[in-house]
Every structure is written in structure tokens, then in C-alpha cells.
Amino acid sequence: MKYALLRIGMGIGFFAMVCALELQAHAAVYYVTVAGLGGEPDYEQRFTAVAKDVDKVFKVAGSTAHVYTLTGSQATGSQLKETLSAVAREAKADDDFVLILIGHGSFDGVKYKFNLVGPDVTADEIATMCDRILTRRQLVVDTTSASGGAIPALERSGRAVIAATKSGTEKNATVFARYWVEALQDPAADTDKSDTISAMEAFTYATTKTAGFYDSQKRLATEHAVFDDVGRGEPVREAGNGQGTLMSSFILLRLGKSQDAFNDPAKRVLLAKKEELEQKIDTLKYQKAAMNPADYRQQLTAALLELAKVQEGLDK
DSSP: HHHHHHHHHHHHHHHHHHHHHHHHOOEEEEEEEEEEEOOOOHHHHHHHHHHHHHHHHHHHTTTTTEEEOOOOGGBBBBHHHHHHHHHHOOOTSSSSEEEEEEEEEEEEESSSOOOOBSSSSHHHHHHHHHHHHHHHEEEEOOOOOTGGGGGGHBTTEEEEEEESSSSOOSSSSOOOHHHHHHHHHHHHTTTTOOSSSHHHHHHHHHHHHHHHHHTTTTOOOOOOEEESSSSEEEEEEEOOTTBBBBHHHHHEEEOHHHHHHHHOOHHHHHHHHHHHHHHHHHHHHGGGGGHHHHHHHHHHHHHHHHHHHHHHHHHO
């Protein structure tokens, strides 16, 4: 009798795991991109072009992608509020949410503002709008000048925040947005060859390219991108001490075989399991310094072996 109950319990547990993976695999991603006020024709065209490129990239991300893009006369505070309110009504707890801000920002020493057609919006107002979206994870990418000044208001548990500048005092126009969208278009950004591009990989690609731009122009860099994905404290430029875990697991795009598997219902559960294991391995690597070496090796070996089995199933 006990054996029969154990088998039933194991069966229920396995079914629950499969259901959880199915839910994860079907989870939607809501992408909102806003190109703010340019002020000059050159900036206006540049911001709009980058936003449209982002729009194209995300619209081919699959059936679970919900893409909203605001440019030109649509890039107003009221329209942004309406769009994020729509996302708040539709998005579920297991979904992901990505907000990308392109354009100019300002910082007066106290408040950061994103420059839009009509009244600007503050970082506090943006944070309040995002707080109403009850998705499990969020990513805010602020590519504007002075964007570092927005981080204290935006940071929150479960939300990764990327800023093109390390503080609100770096006020020159940035080039980070150009290389952020390039990261989403260049397979080379997939440095771990997982057929996915994570927020961490996109950040690393864009920061490297941004630094290269200033070097090639023989100019002093006026922007230094940073991020925070633990929801507190000072933003950083590199992963470590817990920072980077969320961004490494936050998949922005799937490529090649990963996208094919995601579109195949028979392989979608395996793909979700693969991504779960990859996230586990990344987390272990970040925690290595604080772990017992034997425990670390044991857990890493077990995860790698399981990942190999899952990959074998995907390759069939």
C-alpha cells in the first residue's frame, strides 16, 4: 500500500513538474520600447530608427511576444501610462516584462526625467507604472543621457535595471542604444553558444562596443553603462557578488535551434528544462566562492549531466 501511494505521489510530482515547465515555456514576454524627444532632427531620426529596429527584432521573437513601440507624436507621458496600464491588465505573474527607453534624459541632482513629447516623466513615475505590472521578472533598459540617476527609483527585487551612464551627472548624448540593438541582431552576442541572448550577454556586448566607439574616435568616454539586478545598493559594471544572476537568466531572444525547439510543442518542455538547468549552472558559478568546494563540484556535475541528457533529447 505504501509503495502504491509512493508511486502515486511520484506521479503527481512528475505531472506537477511537467505542468510547471509547460507554464514556463508558454510564458509571454511583454516588450515596450519608447523613443523620446530628440530635440534636433538628427537625434529624432536616430532615436526613432533604433526603436524601429528593436520593434522588428522582438516581433519575430515568437507567438508569445507582445510588442509595443512608441515613437514620434505617440511618445508622450500619457501614452506611455496607457500602454503600461494595458500590459498590467494583460500580463500574468509568470510572464516577463521588458521596458526600453531611448532618447535624452536629465537629472537635477534629485530627480531623473525621461524627455518625451509634452511633459517629461520622472523615474519615480516610471517605477510606479512598472510596479503595477505583476510579472515575475522585469528588465528596464534606460539608454538615455543621465540615466544612472534613475536607478535608485527603479531598482526593486525581481527587476533588473540597466543604465547607459553610471550616474545622473553623465549628461552627454549616449551611443549605448545603438549597440544594445546591435547585440540583439548579432549572433556573436551569444557568447555561451546556447542559441539564446540573455540580458547579461546583451549588456556585455553593448558596453564593449560602446567603449570601442570612444577608442576609435580618440575621445574621452562620457558614458559608462551600469546595472543592478538585486534590487538594492550601488549599480555595478560587471557581474559578481550576486549581481548578474537575474540578467544571466533573463532571455531576450532565442536563436536558431532554440527558436525552432520553442516553436515545436513536442520539444518545448525540454527547452524549458534546458533553460532552467542553464540558469542553475549560472547561479552555481556566481555562488562558487561562498560554497564548499566538494558541494559545488557535486551540484555542478549533476546539473551538467542532466543538461547533456536534455540536450540529447532536443537534438533527436
